[in-house]
Each structure stands twice: as structure tokens, then as C-alpha cells.
Amino acid sequence: xxxxxxxxxxxxxxxxxxxxxxxxxxxxxxxxxxxxxxxxxxxxxxxxxxxxxxxxxxxxxxxxxxxxxxxxxxxxxxxxxxxxxxxxxxxxxxxxxxxxxxxxxxxxxxxxxxxxxxxxxxxxxxxxxxxxxxxxxxxxxxxxxxxxxxxxxxxxxxxxxxxxxxxxxxxxxxxxxxxxxxxxxxxxxxxxxxxxxxxxxxxxxxxxxxxxxxxxxxxxxxxxxxxxxxxxxxxxxxxxxxxxxxxxxxxxxxxxxxxxxxxxxxxxxxxxxxxxxxxxxxxxxxxxxxxxxxxxxxxxxxxxxxxxxxxxxxxxxxxxxxxxxxxxxxxxxxxxxxxxxxxxxxxxxxxxxxxxxxxxxxxxxxxxxxxxxxxxxxxxxxxxxxxxxxxxxx
Numbered sequence: 001x002x003x004x005x006x007x008x009x010x011x012x013x014x015x016x017x018x019x020x021x022x023x024x025x026x027x028x029x030x031x032x033x034x035x036x037x038x039x040x041x042x043x044x045x046x047x048x049x050x051x052x053x054x055x056x057x058x059x060x061x062x063x064x065x066x067x068x069x070x071x072x073x074x075x076x077x078x079x080x081x082x083x084x085x086x087x088x089x090x091x092x093x094x095x096x097x098x099x100x101x102x103x104x105x106x107x108x109x110x111x112x113x114x115x116x117x118x119x120x121x122x123x124x125x126x127x128x129x130x131x132x133x134x135x136x137x138x139x140x141x142x143x144x145x146x147x148x149x150x151x152x153x154x155x156x157x158x159x160x161x162x163x164x165x166x167x168x169x170x171x172x173x174x175x176x177x178x179x180x181x182x183x184x185x186x187x188x189x190x191x192x193x194x195x196x197x198x199x200x201x202x203x204x205x206x207x208x209x210x211x212x213x214x215x216x217x218x219x220x221x222x223x224x225x226x227x228x229x230x231x232x233x234x235x236x237x238x239x240x241x242x243x244x245x246x247x248x249x250x251x252x253x254x255x256x257x258x259x260x261x262x263x264x265x266x267x268x269x270x271x272x273x274x275x276x277x278x279x280x281x282x283x284x285x286x287x288x289x290x291x292x293x294x295x296x297x298x299x300x301x302x303x304x305x306x307x308x309x310x311x312x313x314x315x316x317x318x319x320x321x322x323x324x325x326x327x328x329x330x331x332x333x334x335x336x337x338x339x340x341x342x343x344x345x346x347x348x349x350x351x352x353x354x355x356x357x358x359x360x361x362x363x364x365x366x367x368x369x370x371x372x373x374x375x376x377x378x379x380x381x382x383x384x385x386x387x388x389x390x391x392x393x394x
Contacts, residue, residue: 013128017357021341028345031383033305033371034353036175036323040376042241043283043290050279062274064266066094066250073281074250081207082220084228090255093262096272097247098205098236101261102169103129104268105201105232105251108260110135114166119152121358121365123175123203135166139360142177148317149215150179154188161192167199168192170221173206176355176370177326178319182216190224199257200231205239205249206322208291211299214320222253232257237280239323240294242374248273248280298323298373301380305373308384313391323374326355330367332390337369348389 004011018035025032041047065071071088078084086092095101102125110116112134118126120139130137138160142150168189172181181189193200202221210218222231236249251261302319309316314327334340337354345351356365373380 009131009134010128013124013131016124017353018124021351021353024342024345025351028349028351030345030349030351031375031379031386032351033373033375033383034341034351036239036372036374037244038242038374039379040242042243043286045286046241046243046279046283049282050276053275053278058275058278060274062094062271062277064271065089065092065262067274067277067281070094070250070277070281070284073284074252077284078233078252082223084220084222084233084252086252087255091258092250092252093258093265094272094277095234095249095251095261095265096269097238098203098234098249099125100247100265100268100272101234101236101249101251102126102201102203103132104261104264105234105257106130106133106135106167106169108264109199109201109257110166113164115162115164116167116169117157117160117165117198118169119171119174120360121176121355122169123171124358126169126171127360130169136164137360138162138165141359141361141364142174142179143364144317148315149320150174150177150317152185157188158192161196161198165196165198167201169201169203171203172221173204173210173218173321175206175322176324176353176358177317178322178324180210180214180216180218180320183219186219186221186224190221190227193230194226198230200227201234202231203234205234205236207235208240209295209298209323210321211295211302211319213299218321229254230257232261237283240291241280241283242294243276246273246276246280248276301373301375301377304377304380305371305384308380308387309371311384311391312387317368323372324370325373326368326370327352328367329369334367337366341369348386350383350386 021034071092075086075088106129110133114135232253238244319325341354352369355368356362359365
């Protein structure tokens with residue numbers, strides 16, 4: 001018997017970079033700006049609702065699609081913010097975070113040999129889910145333009161589509177780049193989906209975290225002409241409500257696509273987060289000032305980190321949304337982001353994540369690293385102060 005029983009197709013996937021770098025932060029006592037989790041709790045109303053649910057008997061299996069109150073809240077939320085009308089009984093399924101929703105969608109929609117068009121750098125679970133399905137990635141590279149904003153080449157996107165294209169996997173606002181796809185870019189994606197009769201799976205967990213200086217607001221792909229009936233829209237509570245450990249996500253879309261996710265989910269987790277689902281329903285109905293205030297607080301922390309990174313000697317690329325900002329290590333003498341990030345804790349007591357691990361074409365991101373700014377202001381300031389050591393050393 002082999003010493004490595006792992007099947008061949010999964011051997012390319014080792015321990016995730018988030019696990020590695022977070023462990024490094026703990027081991028060295030460094031400030032962790034690598035993994036994207038806040039260091040504060042979510043809104044008080046949501047936490048109180050969770051406590052009430054725990055004490056009032058909501059601790060057993062919820063319904064497979066999610067409790068009715070949460071499904072109703074999700075549909076009301078989509079209509080309120082994005083003008084999308086859903087049937088809460090057939091067009092919503094609650095999942096164990098957006099990660100499960102993405103995995104279930106790909107596993108349910110793709111056969112072996114089907115092709116998935118995606119944009120790199122990509123969240124690492126995308127590649128793993130595509131591989132688990134036996135499908136094939138067709139990545140289109142996002143590259144910084146002269147103004148630092150990430151763009152893709154239209155010809156490259158068109159070339160990624162072909163007779164085996166089954167779906168497009170789109171993340172906007174985009175992790176790790178902070179890019180918000182423009183309406184023009186989305187219209188091109190929509191056109192190609194319709195020309196090739198492909199589905200779209202959209203990861204929109206940062207839907208409320210688009211900053212006021214972004215060139216354009218967030219536009220759900222499902223809202224564009226011809227896309228409602230071929231798009232599965234995914235979001236979650238974790239990022240918007242600072243509860244990443246709850247793992248409460250959802251998928252919405254036409255009933256056949258939602259049913260596909262549900263049929264796979266039942267054999268992954270079956271159900272999840274029974275006592276937390278009522279609390280997420282409460283959070284989704286919070287007034288507008290919660291969402292605008294949360295965004296404003298993150299934008300202020302982004303701006304503080306930008307100043308700190310710039311003063312430390314990085315070239316900082318614009319972040320239009322999300323929890324993240326990317327920086328070029330070249331001005332500091334760096335040539336390999338993984339080596340740079342592994343040495344960073346010893347050099348200055350800060351942890352970041354190399355973005356090259358999120359590319360098929362790793363050279364495109366070898367000089368870039370990602371920092372998370374979803375931390376308390378004093379943590380951001382301390383990290384910025386520590387990073388100034390880099391300029392003195394190099």
C-alpha cells in the first residue's frame with residue numbers, strides 16, 4: 001500500500017495557505033493580516049437573536065433548505081438591495097457558508113471534462129471544487145493596469161470559452177484583488193454565457209463592501225438581461241456581519257439550479273447552523289445605516305493600512321471593495337511572494353498571504369501579496385508601525 005492514500009487528482013492541493021500563515025502568526029506572535037476574519041463581533045441585534053435561539057429550542061435539525069424565516073429574509077434582502085425577486089420556497093437554499101454553496105453548485109452542474117471559466121487569482125476552494133468534480137479550469141488572468149486597477153483581456157476571456165464550457169465562476173467584489181467588476185465587463189460575461197449556453201455561479205459574499213471611491217457600484221450578474229434564469233447567486237452572513245465562524249451562506253436562483261445545489265448539499269452537510277439561522281434572518285433586516293456604517297468603517301481602516309504600506313515601501317494597488325488589499329513587493333527587493341511572506345513575521349512581526357498560490361499562471365502574481373484590513377484600528381496602526389522596519393532593513 002502507498003504511504004499517500006490521497007487520490008491523484010487532489011495531490012496538487014496541500015494545506016491551505018490560510019492554515020499555514022495563521023499557524024505562523026500564532027507561532028511567532030505576529031499580527032495576522034493574512035486570513036480574512038474580523039477581530040470584533042457582529043451587530044448586537046444578531047448576537048442577541050442567536051442567544052435567544054439557543055435557549056428556546058432551536059438546536060435540532062433545521063429544514064434542508066433552511067428555516068422559513070431565513071429564506072424569507074434572504075429573498076427580502078435581495079429585492080431590497082438588488083431588485084431581484086425570488087420565491088423563498090423554491091429559489092433559496094441555506095448552506096454551510098458560501099464555500100459549500102460553491103462546491104455543491106460545481107459538483108451538481110459539472111460532469112468530468114466540463115470546463116469552468118474563472119478569473120485568477122481565485123479563492124483556493126474554487127480550484128479544489130472544480131477538480132473534485134472532474135472538471136477543467138479555464139482561468140482568465142486579472143492584471144493591474146497603468147492605474148493599478150485589475151482588468152482582464154477581452155480576447156483572453158473569449159478564448160476561454162469553447163464547446164465544453166459548462167459554467168462561469170465569478171467572484172465580485174473579488175478576493176484577493178479587491179476588484180469590483182464593471183457593468184461593461186459583466187455585460188460581456190453575460191453575452192458569452194448566452195452565446196455558449198453556459199451557467200453562471202456568482203460568489204457575492206462582499207456585496208455590501210464596495211467602497212465609495214470605487215469607479216462603479218456592485219451589480220449582480222443575475223440582474224442583467226438574459227441572466228436571471230442561468231445564474232446561481234451565492235452570498236453569506238460571514239463577511240457582512242462579522243461572523244465568519246458561523247458558516248451561514250445561501251444560494252439563490254431559478255428553482256432548477258437551487259434544487260441542484262440542494263441535492264448535493266444533502267450529502268455534504270445535510271443541514272447546518274440551526275440556532276444561528278434565526279439570527280442571520282434578523283441581521284439581514286437591519287436598517288440601511290448598519291450596512292453603510294460597516295462599509296465606512298472598513299474603508300477608513302483600508303485607508304490607514306494603505307498609508308502604512310506605502311510608508312513601508314510597498315507599491316499598493318487600489319482596493320475597490322472586500323476585506324483585502326494587494327501590494328507589490330518589488331520596491332522592497334522581493335521577487336517571490338511566498339518567500340517574502342514566510343520571512344515577514346521574523347522581520348517585522350506581521351503576517352500576510354502570497355497571492356501567487358491563487359493563480360494557475362503563478363508568475364502573474366509572484367510579486368504580489370495580500371493584506372486584510374478587517375481588524376481593529378489599533379491593530380492596523382500597530383501593524384503599519386511594524387512594517388516600517390522593512391524600509392530600514394532593505
